[in-house]
Amino acid sequence: MCCTLRFNSYICKLKNVFYYSKTYPIMKVLILQASPRANGNTAWMAEEYKKAAEAAGHEVTLVNVSKMKIAGCLACEYCHNKGNGACIQKDDMQELYPLMAEAEALVLAAPIYYFTLNAQIQAPIQRMYCVNKPAKVTKMALLVSSYSPGVYDGAKAEFRDICNYWGAENMGAVTAKIDEQKTEETKQKVVTLAGMLK
Numbered sequence: 001m002c003c004t005l006r007f008n009s010y011i012c013k014l015k016n017v018f019y020y021s022k023t024y025p026i027m028k029v030l031i032l033q034a035s036p037r038a039n040g041n042t043a044w045m046a047e048e049y050k051k052a053a054e055a056a057g058h059e060v061t062l063v064n065v066s067k068m069k070i071a072g073c074l075a076c077e078y079c080h081n082k083g084n085g086a087c088i089q090k091d092d093m094q095e096l097y098p099l100m101a102e103a104e105a106l107v108l109a110a111p112i113y114y115f116t117l118n119a120q121i122q123a124p125i126q127r128m129y130c131v132n133k134p135a136k137v138t139k140m141a142l143l144v145s146s147y148s149p150g151v152y153d154g155a156k157a158e159f160r161d162i163c164n165y166w167g168a169e170n171m172g173a174v175t176a177k178i179d180e181q182k183t184e185e186t187k188q189k190v191v192t193l194a195g196m197l198k
């Protein structure tokens with residue numbers, strides 16, 4: 001009896017593993033969080049996305065790029081000439097290049113500053129110029145905070161064009177103006193977006 005039960009639970013586990021691996025491929029997810037406000041809404045959404053993606057079995061790395069020293073691209077073309085794909089600027093972007101190279105899903109989390117994504121997220125995106133695109137990224141998502149409503153056109157257009165250029169699926173965006181920040185409704189939207197990684 002005991003043996004039968006154990007056997008059945010073993011078969012059940014095998015079925016689960018088979019079902020799980022067939023339905024939900026595990027992805028390496030990289031989240032770039034660009035708000036300098038540690039307790040702000042962008043950091044909160046990035047954490048909620050991470051929790052939801054991890055709960056679904058994905059491998060998630062969350063990087064606070066606002067704390068990193070990442071300069072703008074110099075357009076010196078060293079990378080395309082002598083550099084053989086390497087950037088001449090040896091700043092904190094050097095830590096990000098290997099993570100970008102391994103990521104299969106990329107999440108950009110940033111506040112709106114003057115009607116567009118803030119500078120802290122633009123710098124790492126534009127510094128990808130030396131390698132053109134993240135080699136393995138197939139899916140991308142966007143998390144955006146703002147004070148006002150209706151300020152997302154620039155951010156969404158940029159995000160759409162980057163997805164197209166990098167050949168990644170645009171999984172969509174969650175936006176949160178001031179009265180939508182850290183609410184249960186916004187959390188559910190973030191969880192739903194993370195659920196699209198499957």
Ligand SMILES: Cc1cc2nc3c(=O)[nH]c(=O)nc-3n(C[C@H](O)[C@H](O)[C@H](O)COP(=O)(O)O)c2cc1C
Nearest residue numbers: 035037040041042111112113114115145146147148
């Ligand atoms: C420099 C700066 C520019 C901003 N520009 C805008 C703007 O154009 N539109 C807007 O709705 N909010 C703007 N905001 C407000 C932020 O987007 C808003 O406070 C957001 O919630 C910040 O997200 P966080 O709390 O995750 O840092 C700006 C804030 C700063 C500091």
